[in-house]
Amino acid sequence: MHHEHIVIAERFRGPPRSGNGGYVCGLVARPLHGTVAVRLKAPPPLDRELRLASTEKHARLLDGNELLAEAKVVQLDLQPPARPSFEEAQVATRSFLGFMKHPFPGCFVCGVERPPLDGLRIFPGPTDTASQLAAPWMPDHTVVDESGKVKPEFLWAALDCPGAFVVMPLLQGLTVVLGELCASIVGDVRAQERCVVTAWPLGGEGRKRLAGSAVYGDDGRLVAIARAVWIEVPASSWG
Numbered sequence: 001m002h003h004e005h006i007v008i009a010e011r012f013r014g015p016p017r018s019g020n021g022g023y024v025c026g027l028v029a030r031p032l033h034g035t036v037a038v039r040l041k042a043p044p045p046l047d048r049e050l051r052l053a054s055t056e057k058h059a060r061l062l063d064g065n066e067l068l069a070e071a072k073v074v075q076l077d078l079q080p081p082a083r084p085s086f087e088e089a090q091v092a093t094r095s096f097l098g099f100m101k102h103p104f105p106g107c108f109v110c111g112v113e114r115p116p117l118d119g120l121r122i123f124p125g126p127t128d129t130a131s132q133l134a135a136p137w138m139p140d141h142t143v144v145d146e147s148g149k150v151k152p153e154f155l156w157a158a159l160d161c162p163g164a165f166v167v168m169p170l171l172q173g174l175t176v177v178l179g180e181l182c183a184s185i186v187g188d189v190r191a192q193e194r195c196v197v198t199a200w201p202l203g204g205e206g207r208k209r210l211a212g213s214a215v216y217g218d219d220g221r222l223v224a225i226a227r228a229v230w231i232e233v234p235a236s237s238w239g
Contacts, residue, residue, distance in 0.1 A: 002031065002054050006061075010046045011118065012108045012157075014178075018043035020108045021178030022160025026153030028052065028061045028071045029183070037182035038071040076184050078227050080214045081200055084127050084134040089196045092134045096123035097165055103175040103235055110161035117142055120154070122197050124162040133166050137195040137215070149188040155215055156183055159226040162199035163211030167230050176209060176230040183226035187217060194218040207232040 006027055014020035025038035031054035044050070044061070051062045059071040084092065098105070098112050105113045109120045117140050124133035143154040164176050189195055195215055202210035208229055215224040 004031075004052050004054075005049050006052050007049055008044055008046050013046055014107050014109070014160075015043070015104050016106060017046065019046060020157055020160065022181060023108060023153055023157040024061070024069060025071070025160075025178075025181045025183070026156025028059050028069045029156065030153060031059050032057065032071060032073055034073050035076045035182065035184040036071050037074045037076075037180060038069055039180040040069050040178055041067050044068050074182060076182050076225070076227060078212055078225055080198070080212060080222070080225060081129060081132055083214075083216050083220060083222075084129075084132070084196055084198055086136055086194045086196055086218070088127060089134040089136040089198075092125035092127045093123045093136060095125040096135070097125075097168065098123060103168075107161065109157050110165070116140065120158060122158055122161060124165050124197065124199055127198075131166065132198060132200045133162055134196060134198045135162060137197050138192050139189060139195065141191045144191050148190050150190065152185050155185055155189075155224045156181065156226075158195075158197050158215050159183055159213045159224055160228070162197050163213045163226070163228040164230060166199040166201050167204065167209035167211050169232055173235055174232055175235040176232055178228060179208070179231045180229040181226055182228075183224060185224045187221055187223040189215070189217050189223055195223070202227065204230075 008019035029036040124135040199213040
């Protein structure tokens with residue numbers, strides 16, 4: 001069993017007082033290899049030292065004795081729809097739902113209040129394909145490693161929020177929070193690369209809503225793909 005300590009910086013928040021789900025899942029998945037499913041058990045706190053315990057195929061994130069998230073190596077059988085072009089994504093993002101009303105406007109990934117070089121500013125809007133959303137994304141230099149490649153946890157983050165908006169409840173007073181993210185990182189991208197992030201619905205039952213999402217590089221190659229489980233909750237509980 002390997003142990004390390006991590007801190008989720010306030011920059012990487014999703015809801016006002018907890019870490020962005022995709023980013024946190026990426027941190028928990030980091031010690032593992034291949035396709036990983038991460039289940040969030042409790043809101044991950046900000047600016048606090050947390051413990052990440054891992055083996056070859058499992059990982060757990062703990063705040064003291066409280067289990068925040070657990071991860072395991074799995075298989076993912078998911079076929080994405082046709083990839084929108086970067087130009088199509090540029091058109092789609094103009095109709096991003098969050099420009100009119102956003103449950104978490106300070107979110108690191110999709111928050112409209114986050115300026116460039118702070119948030120990822122991924123704003124998925126509707127495409128010509130039924131129920132499919134897309135957004136352009138050009139990662140900045142603050143999310144890359146020493147070799148210039150975007151760190152995996154930020155690809156996990158990019159896979160997160162687009163799925164939320166494709167399953168967002170229409171009823172006032174409700175929103176969705178991430179319950180589980182299963183992702184496969186199959187490539188890499190560099191700072192200022194013209195990427196496309198897309199998401200599509202996968203059905204659901206009761207308060208659970210399922211979504212697929214993917215990140216593509218500027219030459220159309222698939223970089224990352226994920227299947228998410230979203231949980232419908234009262235928006236007031238995350239204010």
